[in-house]
Amino acid sequence: MMTIDPVCGMEVDEQETELQTQYAGKKYSFCSEECLTAFERQPSKYSRAAKAA
Numbered sequence: 001m002m003t004i005d006p007v008c009g010m011e012v013d014e015q016e017t018e019l020q021t022q023y024a025g026k027k028y029s030f031c032s033e034e035c036l037t038a039f040e041r042q043p044s045k046y047s048r049a050a051k052a053a
């Protein structure tokens, strides 16, 4: 199932990636370790952006 990387906006297949984290009860998938790290630094910033998209 395709999902959106909340950091860069890229589509990510959540079955294919191990770059995932959970925040506020939601699962987020990332295209790269850089995006995962950025999210984990400021999850509130990026989770808000994802909701707006």
Ligand SMILES: [Zn+2]
Binding pocket: 005, 007, 008, 009, 010, 030, 031, 032, 035
């Ligand atoms: Zn990304």
